[in-house]
Each structure stands twice: as C-alpha cells, then as structure tokens.
Amino acid sequence: xxxxxxxPQPMLRLEAIHKSFxxxxxxxxxDLDVAEHEVVCLIGASGSGKSxxxxxxxxxxxxxxxxxxxxxxxxxxxxxxxxxIRRRIGIVFQAFNLFPHMTVLDxxxxxxxxxxxxxxxxxxxxxxxxxxxxxxxxxxxxYPDRLSGGQQQRVAIxxxxxxxxxxxxxxxxxxxxxxxxxxxVLNVIRELAKAGMTMVIATHEMGFARDVANRVCFxxxxxxxxxxxxxxxxxAPREARTRQFLQRVVEAGxx
Amino acid sequence: xxRGLRLTTFLTAVVFVAAACSATASPTPAPTTAPATAAPVTxxxxxxxxxxxxxxxxxxxxxxLTIGTDNPAFPPWFGGEPPxxxxxxxxxxxxxxxxxxAFAYALAAKLGFTKENVVWVAVPFNNVIxxxxxxxxxxxNQVSYSAERAANVDLSEGYFDxxxxxxxxxxxxxxxxxxxxxLKGYKLGAAVGTTSLAYIQNAIKPTAEASxxxxxxxxxxxxxxxxxxxIVVDLSTAFYMVGAQLDNGAIVGSLPAAGTPEYxxxxxxxxxxxxxxxxxxxxxxxxxxxxxxxxxxxxxxxGNAPALAP
Amino acid sequence: xxxxxxxxxxxxxxxxxxxxxxxxxxxxxSPGWPLLERSFLDAQVFRESxxxxxxxxxxxxxxxxxxxxxxxxxxLVIAILRSLPGPVAFPLRLLATIYTDxxxxxxxxxxxxxxxxxxxxxxxxxxxxxxxFWGVVALTLVYSAYVAEVYRAGIQSVHPSQVAAARSLxxxxxxxxxxxxxxxxxxxxxPPLLNDFIGLQKDTxxxxxxxxxxxxxxxxxxxxxxxxxTPYLVTALLFVLMTIPLARLTDWLVxxxxxxxxxxxxxx
Numbered sequence: 001x002x003x004x005x006x007x008p009q010p011m012l013r014l015e016a017i018h019k020s021f022x023x024x025x026x027x028x029x030x031d032l033d034v035a036e037h038e039v040v041c042l043i044g045a046s047g048s049g050k051s052x053x054x055x056x057x058x059x060x061x062x063x064x065x066x067x068x069x070x071x072x073x074x075x076x077x078x079x080x081x082x083x084x085i086r087r088r089i090g091i092v093f094q095a096f097n098l099f100p101h102m103t104v105l106d107x108x109x110x111x112x113x114x115x116x117x118x119x120x121x122x123x124x125x126x127x128x129x130x131x132x133x134x135x136x137x138x139x140x141x142x143y144p145d146r147l148s149g150g151q152q153q154r155v156a157i158x159x160x161x162x163x164x165x166x167x168x169x170x171x172x173x174x175x176x177x178x179x180x181x182x183x184x185v186l187n188v189i190r191e192l193a194k195a196g197m198t199m200v201i202a203t204h205e206m207g208f209a210r211d212v213a214n215r216v217c218f219x220x221x222x223x224x225x226x227x228x229x230x231x232x233x234x235x236a237p238r239e240a241r242t243r244q245f246l247q248r249v250v251e252a253g254x255x
Numbered sequence: 256x257x258r259g260l261r262l263t264t265f266l267t268a269v270v271f272v273a274a275a276c277s278a279t280a281s282p283t284p285a286p287t288t289a290p291a292t293a294a295p296v297t298x299x300x301x302x303x304x305x306x307x308x309x310x311x312x313x314x315x316x317x318x319x320l321t322i323g324t325d326n327p328a329f330p331p332w333f334g335g336e337p338p339x340x341x342x343x344x345x346x347x348x349x350x351x352x353x354x355x356x357a358f359a360y361a362l363a364a365k366l367g368f369t370k371e372n373v374v375w376v377a378v379p380f381n382n383v384i385x386x387x388x389x390x391x392x393x394x395x396n397q398v399s400y401s402a403e404r405a406a407n408v409d410l411s412e413g414y415f416d417x418x419x420x421x422x423x424x425x426x427x428x429x430x431x432x433x434x435x436x437x438l439k440g441y442k443l444g445a446a447v448g449t450t451s452l453a454y455i456q457n458a459i460k461p462t463a464e465a466s467x468x469x470x471x472x473x474x475x476x477x478x479x480x481x482x483x484x485x486i487v488v489d490l491s492t493a494f495y496m497v498g499a500q501l502d503n504g505a506i507v508g509s510l511p512a513a514g515t516p517e518y519x520x521x522x523x524x525x526x527x528x529x530x531x532x533x534x535x536x537x538x539x540x541x542x543x544x545x546x547x548x549x550x551x552x553x554x555x556x557x558g559n560a561p562a563l564a565p
Numbered sequence: 566x567x568x569x570x571x572x573x574x575x576x577x578x579x580x581x582x583x584x585x586x587x588x589x590x591x592x593x594x595s596p597g598w599p600l601l602e603r604s605f606l607d608a609q610v611f612r613e614s615x616x617x618x619x620x621x622x623x624x625x626x627x628x629x630x631x632x633x634x635x636x637x638x639x640x641l642v643i644a645i646l647r648s649l650p651g652p653v654a655f656p657l658r659l660l661a662t663i664y665t666d667x668x669x670x671x672x673x674x675x676x677x678x679x680x681x682x683x684x685x686x687x688x689x690x691x692x693x694x695x696x697x698f699w700g701v702v703a704l705t706l707v708y709s710a711y712v713a714e715v716y717r718a719g720i721q722s723v724h725p726s727q728v729a730a731a732r733s734l735x736x737x738x739x740x741x742x743x744x745x746x747x748x749x750x751x752x753x754x755x756p757p758l759l760n761d762f763i764g765l766q767k768d769t770x771x772x773x774x775x776x777x778x779x780x781x782x783x784x785x786x787x788x789x790x791x792x793x794x795t796p797y798l799v800t801a802l803l804f805v806l807m808t809i810p811l812a813r814l815t816d817w818l819v820x821x822x823x824x825x826x827x828x829x830x831x832x833x
Contacts, residue, residue: 381789384792385792386792403790403791403792404792406792407792444776447782447785447786447789448785448786448788448789448790452786453790464778465778466696466775466776466777466778467773467776467778467782467786468774468775468776469773469774473682473774473775473776474776476678476682476686476775477682477696477775477776479682479686480681480682480683480684480685480686480694480696480775481685481686481688481694482681482685482694482695482696482775482776483776
C-alpha cells in the first residue's frame with residue numbers, strides 16, 4: 001500500500017486490479033494511490049503491464065477483478081457511463097494517434113466541440129492558446145503529416161489537455177520518437193508537472209523519471225514490486241529484480 | 256543485354272510463324288457457281304426450269320429444302336401445337352398452319368419438294384438480315400424488304416403486302432386517333448431495328464421521344480406499364496398482340512404506306528442460286544391465287560383495322 | 566556509348582516495333598480486313614452517328630449522376646448498419662446483410678426489368694410510371710449493395726487505435742464513427758468507389774431494356790439501320806473520353822490522402 005496519510009482521499013485509487021488477455025494474466029493485483037498534483041512514473045520491462053494498466057484506468061480495457069476509484073467515484077461499476085469518465089481522464093499514446101484527416105486545430109477542438117459542446121469559436125480560441133503555450137500555434141492549420149514526430153506528440157498532448165482533464169495518463173510517449181525529438185516532448189511534461197497536473201506516466205526514460213516524478217513504481221510480472229521516491233528507487237532499490245532491471249538500463253546507456 | 260536480344264529474336268520468330276500459318280489457314284468462301292449440267296450453259300436472264308429442279312440446286316442438305324424461321328413461331332404466321340419437349344415454342348412450323356407455314360409448304364411444293372423433304376431450323380431474326388453465311392436455304396420470317404437488307408442477303412419478290420399499325424388499350428385517348436397527325440402528341444414505342452421504328456421516326460415524327468425496346472414482347476410490357484401510349488408494329492403482329500398478349504387491347508388503325516408499300520420477302524444467302532427459282536415460284540403462287548387465298552384464310556379473317564388518314 | 570539503361574530502352578523499343586508492327590501487318594493483310602474496315606471504321610457512318618449518340622449519352626449521364634448521388638449515402642447507411650456493435654443491433658445487421666446479398670446476387674438487368682415493368686403495371690396510385698425513374702431506382706438499389714461492402718471494408722481498415730483515441734476523448738461510439746472513422750474510411754476506398762462508379766456508367770445501358778433511348782440503344786438503332794458496326798466504335802470512344810479524366814483525378818486524390826495516412830501511422 002502506498003497511501004499518503006496526509007491526503008485522506010486520493011485523486012485516483014486502484015484496488016487489486018486483475019486483468020487477463022485470454023489465458024495470460026497480465027495484471028496480477030495492482031494497488032496504487034495517486035494524490036492530486038502527484039506525478040507517478042511507472043517503469044518496468046516490456047510486457048510488465050504498464051500500458052495495460054493505463055488503458056484500464058480510462059476503461060479502454062475491461063478489468064477482471066478489482067476497483068478503480070476516481071475522485072471518489074467507482075468508475076468500474078457496471079452502470080457507470082464510460083464516455084463521461086473518459087472526459088475526465090486524458091491519455092496520450094505512444095503512436096500519437098492524431099486524426100490524419102483533420103488539421104492540428106481540428107484535432108484539438110474535436111473533443112471540446114462535440115463532447116463539451118463548446119462553440120467552434122470558443123474551442124478554437126482556447127485551442128490556439130494552448131498550442132501557443134507549447135510553441136505550436138503556427139502549425140494550427142497544418143495536417144499532421146506535415147509535422148515532425150515530436151510536434152505530433154506535442155499536439156497529442158495538447159489535444160488531451162484541451163478537455164481539461166483531472167488526470168493525465170502518458171503511455172510511453174517518447175518511445176516512438178527519434179532521440180533528438182524526445183527532449184521537446186519531455187519539456188512539455190515537465191511544464192505540466194510544474195503547473196500541478198496529476199499524471200501517471202509509463203516511461204523508459206529513467207533520467208526524466210528521476211527529474212519529474214514524485215514517486216516511481218517498478219512493475220514486474222503484473223505487480224508493483226517496489227515503489228518510492230525516485231532517489232530511493234534509482235539510488236538504493238530494495239528488491240533484487242529492481243536492481244537487475246536498472247542494471248540493464250544502465251548498460252543500455254539510458255540512465 | 257543478351258537476354259533482351261534473345262527475347263526480341265524469339266518474339267520476331269513467333270510473329271512470323273503466326274503470319275505464315277494465318278496466310279495459309281484462312282478459309283475462303285466457296286464461290287457459288289452454276290452447277291455443270293449435261294446441256295450447254297447459256298447466259299439466260301432467268302433461270303431455266305432445269306436449273307431449278309431440286310436435284311440441281313445447291314442445298315444445305317442434299318434433297319432437302321432447309322427453311323429458317325424464328326423461335327417462338329407466332330400466329331398468324333404459324334399455327335398448330337408444338338410438341339411438348341421439342342424445339343419450337345407457341346406454334347409449330349411443321350404443322351403447315353398459319354400464313355407463312357402454309358406459304359412455306361406451297362412454295363416448297365412449287366419448287367418440287369414434298370412435305371417430307373422440308374426441314375425447319377430456328378434462326379433469330381437479327382441473324383437473317385446481317386451479312387455473312389447462313390444456316391438455311393431460304394428463310395421465311397416476316398422479313399420486310401429494304402435496299403439496305405438486300406445488300407447483305409438475297410430478298411425475293413414479295414409474298415405478303417404488309418402495313419404498319421398502332422396497338423393500344425381500348426378506350427384510351429390514343430384509341431380515338433383518326434390520322435397520323437393525331438398520333439404526334441402521344442408517347443409511342445417500337446422494337447429496335449424494325450421498319451416500325453423507322454416509320455415512327457420518319458413518318459409520324461412524334462413530339463415525345465419514342466421508347467425503343469429489344470423485342471415486341473418488351474414493347475408490350477412497356478404498354479402494360481403505361482410507359483407508352485401505343486406500339487407501332489406490323490399489322491399482323493398487331494393482331495397477335497391484341498388477340499393473345501393484351502387484355503383490353505385494340506388496334507387503333509393501320510397506317511398509310513409511307514413511300515413504297517412494304518412487303519415481306521423470302522431471305523436467301525447472298526448470291527444464292529435458289530433466288531431466281533423462288534421468285535418464279537412466288538410469281539406462280541400469285542397468279543394462281545394461292546397467296547390471296549392464304550391471306551383471306553389467315554389474316555383478313557381476323558378482322559380489319561380501320562385505315563388511318565395521313 | 567550507351568549505358569546499360571540506354572541499351573534496355575533500345576531493346577524495348579525494337580521489341581515493341583517488331584511485335585506491334587508485325588501484328589499490325591498481320592491484321593491489315595488478313596483476308597477479312599477490307600470487310601472489317603468497312604464494318605467498323607466507316608468514316609461516313611461515324612460522322613452521321615456521332616451527333617445522335619452525343620445527344621443520347623446525356624441520358625446516360627443523367628442516369629448515373631442521379632443514381633450515384635443516391636448510391637453514395639445509401640450505401641454508407643447500409644455499411645454502418647452492418648457495422649453496428651452489440652446484440653440490440655442484430656436485426657439491423659441482419660437486414661443489411663440480406664440486402665447486400667440479395668442485390669449483389671440478382672443481375673442488374675433483372676432488377677431493372679422487374680421494377681421498371683413490374684411495378685408500374687400494378688397501377689398503384691401515386692406510384693411513378695416513368696421508365697427513367699425506375700431505371701434510377703434499380704441502379705441505385707443494385708449498386709448500393711456493392712458500394713456498401715466497399716465502405717464496410719474501408720471502415721474495418723481504419724486502425725482501432727483511431728477509435729481508441731476518439732473514445733478516449735469522451736466521444737461516443739457513434740461520434741467516433743462519424744467524425745473519425747467514416748471520414749478516413751471513405752478517403753481510403755476512393756479507388757474501389759470509383760471502380761464501381763465506372764461500372765455504373767456502363768450499366769446505365771441496361772436501362773434500354775425498359776425502353777429508354779440512351780447511347781447504347783441509339784448505337785443499336787444506327788447499327789441496324791446501316792448494317793455497320795462503326796456506331797459501336799463511337800460509343801466506345803465517348804465512354805473512353807468520359808472515363809479517363811475521372812481516373813486521373815482519383816489517382817491525385819488517393820495520393821494526397823495516402824501521404825497523410827502514412828505520416829501518422831503507428832510506429833509500434
């Protein structure tokens with residue numbers, strides 16, 4: 001259990017999450033609390049369940065056991081409206097998943113206009129502000145195929161932010177980027193963290209995790225094996241497997 | 256480089272071999288010449304009786320007269336019940352009933368063929384009037400004479416004077432038409448490639464574009480769907496339509512001949528040696544009153560249609 | 566001298582000249598050629614037939630333009646009905662499946678005949694009788710079945726990550742379909758849609774079955790009047806002139822959209 005005693009009600013609580021794909025159990029009992037304004041980084045090997053966990057939080061995947069509570073509401077209850085939940089949670093994917101047939105501006109304003117029912121004028125004004133904040137205002141009328149990978153991913157982040165979510169999920173958002181483009185995206189996240197956005201980030205970028213995270217959780221074989229402040233996890237990990245994992249990361253030159 | 260050269264040589268060889276083969280393999284039609292007889296050949300303007308004897312004619316099947324007509328064979332041209340599993344539908348040419356059925360056997364008799372030596376083949380109408388070799392000696396199938404058709408096949412003297420007629424529903428507005436002029440305001444229909452269609456386009460010239468169908472049967476369907484007001488078709492087919500195909504149909508009237516009067520001819524292979532013989536036979540049937548008798552028996556007795564004024 | 570590339574070009578040219586030249590020589594010297602030339606390439610008949618057919622082809626154009634304007638939305642509706650998820654939508658999926666099976670099975674000319682002759686003959690009040698009207702209806706029903714399947718393939722080809730991204734924003738399934746999936750699906754299936762459109766243009770000739778005088782019927786009339794097949798050549802030429810610019814336009818549209826798709830394709 002990793003509950004912060006000072007905050008009685010966490011923003012997000014994951015209780016005993018189990019998830020299987022067919023015969024394979026991918027999440028074997030995840031417990032996690034995320035406080036408001038907290039930045040939690042999930043690290044672990046491929047296949048450890050990081051992406052799956054994030055997709056369960058916004059109910060893109062259905063869980064077999066456990067409960068997810070967002071700001072006091074059980075979002076895994078059977079009668080809960082899934083679209084209303086997703087409005088409150090933003091997610092950014094590894095492959096950006098921008099809509100290729102729409103301009104950047106339309107990508108960003110689609111949610112606010114159709115889901116939040118804002119007028120086109122209001123939505124576009126807000127979108128342009130957001131895009132300007134992240135240096136993308138001059139790309140607003142372009143189509144995604146004209147943008148670099150880093151720019152596309154930043155647009156994807158802006159698209160998620162435009163919905164003013166309570167919680168932002170980031171699923172290995174730099175893994176598909178060329179190395180020189182990674183920094184611009186990570187800087188965006190740093191800014192968001194500074195501004196107090198609650199985030200759960202699955203990442204391979206250990207240096208970044210050390211900088212930005214309030215807490216780092218190491219996932220191994222579907223469980224959170226170890227969890228704590230970055231200094232502890234990266235400096236003095238308790239578990240052997242954590243040390244093994246970090247060893248491999250260091251050898252790969254990523255730390 | 257070498258492969259390209261080899262391929263070019265190969266292709267050239269293939270093409271020249273094909274050329275050589277085609278030059279020798281193409282069949283040339285056997286020229287029709289007058290059959291050699293024991294008597295000296297004289298250049299006569301009309302065929303001598305000897306040349307028209309069945310034994311001396313160039314026939315598809317020796318000793319038999321092969322007559323073509325379309326299938327189904329309709330009254331009043333043909334009659335009789337066709338055998339259940341046979342080729343012929345609606346009527347049976349072998350019965351010798353109907354105007355053309357009776358005419359065919361009368362013509363055959365005049366040419367010297369008994370009933371047993373007459374063979375019938377089914378030939379679609381379109382195949383008769385197109386250029387090219389035929390599967391019959393003579394074809395009797397309501398073929399209206401035209402100069403264009405005569406360029407492709409031999410057409411005999413007329414054996415039936417035809418006229419066009421208009422078929423509609425009894426009591427409909429068009430049924431009250433008394434002249435060609437009266438027909439101009441109606442939507443008419445006809446089958447493609449027929450003299451009926453040409454009549455609409457050249458003589459009636461209606462204000463509304465005519466509907467054109469694949470066959471007369473489909474024109475009837477168009478009339479029944481009320482998509483046209485009247486069908487233009489030759490008089491005898493008009494009788495059939497009104498008698499057999501339409502409920503409450505009527506012949507509005509028969510149309511005045513536009514230009515030279517229309518008549519049916521017997522169709523033969525282009526340049527056929529039988530043509531002169533057939534002409535002679537038809538002339539004989541006309542003189543001895545057979546054709547008129549057949550007309551009265553098979554056509555006129557079905558009722559007259561009023562003649563429409565021009 | 567010439568490099569390897571230049572030599573290849575020369576060989577290609579030489580080979581083509583030999584093959585096509587020889588074929589041409591073969592054709593022109595075959596026994597039937599003079600008759601063929603008269604029957605298919607008669608300049609006089611061409612000149613006479615052209616204006617009549619040029620006037621008649623407007624019938625075909627009207628037929629396929631009106632039909633296509635109906636087919637594109639109707640086909641999409643059928644495709645979406647077939648793609649609706651969930652047990653509640655089962656009867657709709659079933660209806661849509663029966664529709665596409667039926668109208669792809671029955672020959673178009675049969676549908677035209679059944680509707681064009683059959684329904685007006687019933688004499689029902691208020692029901693139009695014109696052959697042209699039923700021609701459009703029949704073509705629409707038949708082609709919507711093919712087009713629906715084309716759309717469906719397009720919808721299924723849109724990567725599920727697009728739907729995931731749309732739903733993650735809070736869009737409903739229907740909104741995701743409408744704003745994200747269908748626009749992409751439609752752009753992807755433009756080549757097969759154009760194929761079907763070209764097929765439709767030719768199939769307008771079938772409406773001649775119920776008496777409409779369109780270009781093929783006019784060619785038939787001219788052909789039987791002259792015993793010459795040159796009118797059919799006129800018809801072929803008219804269709805070639807109509808189809809080729811359309812094909813080039815589609816190529817351009819497809820290329821533009823392909824670029825956009827590839828740039829945002831998933832990396833992993």
